[in-house]
Amino acid sequence: MGVIKFLGLAALAAAAPLEQRAKKPKSFLKEVGNSTWIIGNEIWNVTQNRQYADQLWYKGKDRVGDAVGHYVSYNGAASDLNWTSAAIVDSDTDWINIKFTAREGDFHWVIYDDLPGAYQYFVNHNLPTLGEFRTLWRLDNASFPRGRTTIKDGVLPALEEYLGATNVQDETWQKADGTFLTKYDWSAFIREQDFYGVYGDEVGSWYMNPGKDYYNGDHLKQELMVHRESKTGDAVQLNMIHGTHYQAVSRDAFADGKVWGPWLWYLNDGSKDNAAQRAKKEEAAWPYKWFEDKAYQSRGKMQGKLVLSDGRPAAGAAVFLGDNNNASISTLDQGQGFYYTTYADKDGKFSIHDIRTGTYGLYAWGNGGSISDVTTNFTQNNIVIADNKNTNLKDLTWKVTDASKRIFQIGAFDRKTDGFKLSGPTPYEHGRITKCPGNLTYTVPTSKSEDWCFGQSALGTWRVNFPVENATTSAAKLTVSLAGFSQGSSADILLNGVQVGNITSASLLNSQDTYRGATRAGEWRLLEFPVTKEQLKVGGNVLDVRVTRTTVVRGWLWDSLVLEWV
Structure with a gap:
């Protein structure tokens, strides 16, 4: 104009x-x-x-x-x-x-x-x-x-x-x-x-x-x-x-x-x-x-269906249409173009209308519910939106891991603290993370998600007691999914007394969430740590998240903690 x-x-x-x-x-x-x-x-x-x-x-x-x-x-x-x-x-x-x-x-x-x-x-x-x-x-x-x-x-x-x-x-x-x-x-x-x-x-x-x-x-x-x-x-x-x-x-x-x-x-x-x-x-x-404005008025629409590789529909998945071929930038941090969000229905179907014409990347991730166990994300690039046209993506296959290989999982894998102790009722409260304990014990399979607190910051150890029933020749992977992280606190992660990973400011940028009172989400981080077959034993095992350094109201928001065979 x-x-x-x-x-x-x-x-x-x-x-x-x-x-x-x-x-x-x-x-x-x-x-x-x-x-x-x-x-x-x-x-x-x-x-x-x-x-x-x-x-x-x-x-x-x-x-x-x-x-x-x-x-x-x-x-x-x-x-x-x-x-x-x-x-x-x-x-x-x-x-x-x-x-x-x-x-x-x-x-x-x-x-x-x-x-x-x-x-x-x-x-x-x-x-x-x-x-x-x-x-x-x-x-x-x-x-x-x-x-x-x-x-x-x-x-x-x-x-x-x-x-x-x-x-x-x-x-x-x-x-x-x-x-x-x-x-x-x-x-x-x-x-x-x-x-x-x-x-x-x-x-x-x-x-x-x-x-x-x-x-x-x-x-x-x-x-x-x-x-x-x-x-x-x-x-x-x-x-x-x-x-x-x-x-x-x-x-x-x-x-x-x-x-x-x-x-x-x-x-x-x-x-x-x-x-x-x-x-x-x-x-x-x-x-x-x-x-x-010609560019503003030039719009099309898109539809498709997400199906997990194990045959389940990606019910309720978060669907994001964003930057094309830009996997190095998180979906939260993308910002130079134009962006669209929706959620899949119970059958994994989704649609977005009035999309500005151009070429996009399509991203999806779990949003709880029946796909709370899905730890992978979906990405497909080169989605072309043409003026006054419908881009029908039809069935899209989303590769997921074998759920039978899961040793334990704490919390839904949904990039949020939902379901954990003190995660509600409001998503903002300064200092709420200080109400989470320094020491906590979670026992698989009797403990529930609500026994795990939404955020961790205080000095101490959060311990997971879990069984391994059968000897295996396979290695394992520990997935630490954080809904947010504010620099100033660090933790060592130990399996049966041996360190396998950490949560630290040395490798994670500050996302200003816990010290600004966020209790539900901040910027999602995914940490993966290899576990050798020798580090697990038949019978009782112990995983510790031990906070070694703390700064008041600074720490991390928990999304999910997963251990599985690979």
């Missing part, structure tokens, strides 16, 4: 009847000098300066107040975009498209006359290789005292609560009663969001991101969504369109012209019911027909 189309509309308008030509949109852009512009419609307006939109007038009040306002930035707060110009680049009788230009790219506001809010999108031209790229509002704390995501809805902590508390790490504070205040409690799984934002009794500010194909990462991509700014009290509403909050490595270079969005920033009277209705309307309208 650029200058060429704008001129085309002008030519069409000149040929239209006089009464149609006379109708102009009520939405507006006004330049008031000194790199300051006012944009909006008869419902709301924003005053945009070179860096911040520091006023938002809605329902008779400025809803920014003493807060920072709206801005676009990358790599945290290190680089805020500075706008050098603004112009209406497209319009019709009831809307305008305003482009704000910065060195890194163009940020657009598509404003309809009757819309309380605006559609927004960003077109890259010169962003550096980066991890975090975001747009956000920092709003008046009196107007917006509460926050809402799909998993948390309630009052944001008052600024006064921070004043008597002790800062223990990044935006995490301990109160006198020993409890914690942390913005990370307001994180969520980003692809599960219908709408989220901050609200009060008379006003709500919401983000609605239908489609979500411009987000980086897979099903388990988590981001900070809303929070209270501890230094100023601002109510913060984040739009992390490329984020890294619970990841180890997510740095990407982007093509000139890559588009994030459009999404809807929506204002209302604070009603969650109204926001939910609007979110459903946006989801039904995606991909937006009004967004006349």
Whole structure:
């Protein structure tokens, strides 16, 4: 949507009847000098300066107040975009498209006359290789005292609560009663969001991101969504369109012209019911027909069926359409292109619609249920999606190991801590990992998954007692599947007193999960250690995970622990 189309509309308008030509949109852009512009419609307006939109007038009040306002930035707060110009680049009788230009790219506001809010999108031209790229509002704390995501809805902590508390790490504070205040409690799984934002009794500010194909990462991509700014009290509403909050490595270079969005920033009277209705309307309208970008509109669909090599359907498997021939990057860390997620049904069938045309890699992994024992992943590259075509992959065979060779397994193999002690009910709580014991004994086959704690950090030994019934000439393999890992704690893994492996910062990058309160998932890691036939004996055997070094609230989240013959 650029200058060429704008001129085309002008030519069409000149040929239209006089009464149609006379109708102009009520939405507006006004330049008031000194790199300051006012944009909006008869419902709301924003005053945009070179860096911040520091006023938002809605329902008779400025809803920014003493807060920072709206801005676009990358790599945290290190680089805020500075706008050098603004112009209406497209319009019709009831809307305008305003482009704000910065060195890194163009940020657009598509404003309809009757819309309380605006559609927004960003077109890259010169962003550096980066991890975090975001747009956000920092709003008046009196107007917006509460926050809402799909998993948390309630009052944001008052600024006064921070004043008597002790800062223990990044935006995490301990109160006198020993409890914690942390913005990370307001994180969520980003692809599960219908709408989220901050609200009060008379006003709500919401983000609605239908489609979500411009987000980086897979099903388990988590981001900070809303929070209270501890230094100023601002109510913060984040739009992390490329984020890294619970990841180890997510740095990407982007093509000139890559588009994030459009999404809807929506204002209302604070009603969650109204926001939910609007979110459903946006989801039904995606991909937006009004967004006349050829690459955006060029889409196809895909379907297929995953069948395990032992004949079972891959029921409930997580399916991810991502980078082609990019096995060196985890699905969570992929982020330079466009990404799609779904789950297979009970028969292993899956489908994804409205996929941007291109060539993709297809990835799948177990998501619990009847395939909780599957320790392998599925990958198929060179999946071509053509415009207005259906790519039918038919039956895909997923090679799995022989379940009869399993000596023991603790936990479902699903990249999550689900089923373990203390893994619920909420996926975020600072310090919950400290409630897991230093010493734990698990006995095969009588112990259950809920006897194993979700995370390990404290000094001590977690012991697995297990039998081997028959002598064998075969070697074995120990698979350690971690749902997340935060550097600072290490463990030795010993089989019958002999070390066979370790969990250590020397080989695992930090994914910022346990110390940011993640209790369900972070960045999945797979460790495999060979076991010789001499290291196992007929009768009772002992596997120890012995923590030798610890740092408070840093350690690992458990997914599964598997020992099997090879």
